[in-house]
Amino acid sequence: MNLIYTLRLADDALILGHRISEWCGHGPILEQDIALTNTSLDHIGRARSLYQYAAAQFNALPAEAKAGTFASVMLNDFVSKGAAIDEDDLAYLRDGNEFYNLLLLEQPNNDWAYTVARSFYYDAFNVLFWTELERSADTTLAAIAGKSLKEATYHLRWSSEWVIRLGDGTEESHSRMQQAVNDLWMYTGELFMPNDAEVAAANAGGVDITKLEAKWTEKVAEIFAEATLAMPAATWMQKGGKKGIHSEHLGYILAEMQYLQRAYPGMEW
Amino acid sequence: MNLIYTLRLADDALILGHRISEWCGHGPILEQDIALTNTSLDHIGRARSLYQYAAAQFNALPAEAKAGTFASVMLNDFVSKGAAIDEDDLAYLRDGNEFYNLLLLEQPNNDWAYTVARSFYYDAFNVLFWTELERSADTTLAAIAGKSLKEATYHLRWSSEWVIRLGDGTEESHSRMQQAVNDLWMYTGELFMPNDAEVAAANAGGVDITKLEAKWTEKVAEIFAEATLAMPAATWMQKGGKKGIHSEHLGYILAEMQYLQRAYPGMEW
């Protein structure tokens, strides 16, 4: 269960890191291109630490348990040969229905306002989440949380500033920013809907993500107020990502991301 | 050599069919959505006939020759197991540098004008080309050419009409159409630049594509005149596709197109 818990966090990091990396070379301002690439690097770096930990957990499983963990063909082929898996096998050889990232994070970049809104919603959650996870009894996760908290704090400052700048900028930027926070609102509910692994973690004394919503909403409201943005209206919340049921976007992300590993199986790069 | 010749024609058909199929469901006019999907089907259908023929040629080779034909890992793995290959292995398991389609055909759809211009340049060539190839001593190719000529004749009528309609439509459509024919002009030279397989074919009494340029230019000039479009200025012509050196677009096409076959190797669908 801890394995899926770890993987889910890793998938969040990889998929958001991927999306943000699509901006590289195409940002509106050179300094921001650099800042965003830096953020992408933080996410990819966190993904690596988490996948490494997940791989270690998997490799420590008894053979029978290993065989039943994943359905993805190429990963299972690899496992069935008795080889130990590593971070890349988890990132590159799982199919979409075994990715557990939030729907929010796979949504397209669209424009700068959407990219900022997506990060802002996630960063605001992350600061609360890593603060809690840093107290985890699992020392590996606690260590990752400590580092991630520092990064998330910085990310949140950046995305908050941009929410405010665009919200309280020009008429056009205000309307684009409002549109972005409205359109992405339906993906924020999933932040606080635990999947089985997260329920189990909470029951075992880990982070109870359902308890983070109030503080998160408070933070969002605070920044939106400064940004002169209206809080989005209550809506039906989308879910599924945490259980491997995604939007149509993830398939395209993976087709691109995993192509080389799939086309040249089992090679070292 | 005939194998590469056949494959090249198949690749043209598949890649253009793929690009056109991207419009399906997104066309500007429902009737045209249907017309374009029909064209895509023609191209995919031709690709199938040609890949089937190429696969038969390959399967008839002695084992040593087979081993040296392709470099693509998954295709070679397949071949090395002694299995006969089929149309899908050729379409889905070759890497980009073993695709020989024209650079023109992998260019993005961009807008309706670009899509029309790309097809027009190619259709005008195809009518001339299939007319010649229909007389081929290779009865399989001759039969495919006969069917393709009928289709190409229809395709050319469609694309010519649209060149004229947009060229001689509104100010905006005129300027978009002119831009499209100008921008794609640099990819038309390759239509008449034979690769080794085409040189060998011409030497053996097959179609000499270098001889088709004059008639092609005449046709293009005729339609552009009716469309009130200026002939694009002479420019340096891009080449490489026919030798497997493509633009950056092909890699993305293949990552998407081949993903499933790569992720689930060796399965029947």
Next chain:
Amino acid sequence: MTVHSFQEHFDSKIDREVSIEPRDWMPDDYRKTLIRQISQHAHSEIIGMLPEGNWITRAPSLRRKAVLLAKVQDEAGHGLYLYSAAETLGITRDQMYDQLHSGKAKYSSIFNYPTLSWADMGAIGWLVDGAAIMNQVPLCRTSYGPYARAMVRVCKEESFHQRQGFEIMLSLSRGTEAQRKMAQEAFDRWWWPSLMMFGPPDAESPNTEQSVRWRIKRFTNDELRQKFVDVTTEQAKVLGLEMPDKDIKWNEERGHYDFGKIDWNEFWNVVKGNGPCNKQRIDARRNAWENGQWVRDAALAHAAKRKARTGETKAA
């Protein structure tokens, strides 16, 4: 004739199962109901192109790619017949598009679910087209002539699509373990939304009675749904797939399969616009429309120029 006698004449045609044709007198409500239903149906075909169109570039074999392309093309064709049928009732295609793009018009909610694997192409053909056919076959004898004739063509092609979908599922379920799982997973995701395609339970379906009278509807939602459950449960056995509903059980007495509770809360939410892909679908169509404006403008302008030139030639 007075309005009263028009009405009598109309009613008698309905009773004798004679077709109502575009030039015939018809009650306003009949016209409105038909426009709503036919245009919804046309929109469903057009929106329905998107979830399947999503896999054209990724189809796992060239044969499957060609078949899928042809299928999506057929859907465009269905849209075309149906828009034409609706136009005979005095609404233009552009008006109907406008209703679709502005969110005023509805379309089948099933297309607001995402297509997530190749097996979804099988599941949609098998289940969604299967359910559509059950809904639509009775419409081949519906009272309004142009609609009935359009439905004859539509149903013929859709039963072909349904067989193709079933065949995809069969290939997968007889394939590798991974393919069987892919098929099962798609079945699991599409099952409940397919049941919802028959509409709300009869008790909550207000239009049924009048529609039955007009032969716009010939069976109730629940009747059709039951038939679908019965047929599909048998087909799932052939495929060797597990029913996604643990409560499915043969009821000897009723001569039907009993089945579990449908989550109508989800249904109404998707109808109201809260499905996973509502926004994405409408955005895609609206973008196609808006990005195509200059193309349509050009086609009109060119046609006008041609006409003017022909006029000049004639005048000369």
Next chain:
Amino acid sequence: MTVHSFQEHFDSKIDREVSIEPRDWMPDDYRKTLIRQISQHAHSEIIGMLPEGNWITRAPSLRRKAVLLAKVQDEAGHGLYLYSAAETLGITRDQMYDQLHSGKAKYSSIFNYPTLSWADMGAIGWLVDGAAIMNQVPLCRTSYGPYARAMVRVCKEESFHQRQGFEIMLSLSRGTEAQRKMAQEAFDRWWWPSLMMFGPPDAESPNTEQSVRWRIKRFTNDELRQKFVDVTTEQAKVLGLEMPDKDIKWNEERGHYDFGKIDWNEFWNVVKGNGPCNKQRIDARRNAWENGQWVRDAALAHAAKRKARTGETKAA
């Protein structure tokens, strides 16, 4: 001082290898030449992000992905230092962008070639960064202070990138047969364009003499090119790759490798805008710029509002 004595003072600094700083007097030609060269260099870094950026989402391992991202980020950083250095000479960054987007300014032609396989990430690091370093190391001691200081940072990072590129090539050439072929093919494609990076042959390079005098240039194109051929030929042996030039041969007498004829026709065509990706690269940058206009406008507007509010607060 008279202009004459300004010139003498400047010349004497140049002779004594003393840095020229932004506030110092300098000849117009010197200023113009530097603006042209530094902005071209900055543009090359920015355009250079694109061919490598093309593989970030497709990098074959997470480690390689992170390293590539960091590298492209470094290039953005180099662009930033260099634009700043150019700004000290009295041109704004927006003016320089405008020159780039309008096609008036040049950038290194090498970035007009497409990146077609993962091995291109190796080849670019190894060859393109390798050639760049040879061109640039002498600039660390160039006469204009801000440029020289920027180049110290740039060269340090680029030699790191060059090693990373070589390491990618090494992994591939020691990998499977398919990987070795991928590496060889990339080497074949990037070799000649890399040689062209040193510019036209000395005989056809008009600015050299003056530039050498100003320490904007310290070696001639042909000198640097020869050095590159000598070094790279040895490195190719370590990689076990074949030289893409069949005429490469050690010349005992010269103490250098002889090499084949460069296709200058291709070079000039790419410079003139006819390379495989010239249009694509400029379009990408122009799109980024145009699509970012509203973002920059918003940032300015917000900053102005903030400032106004702070002013009000102070005034109050």
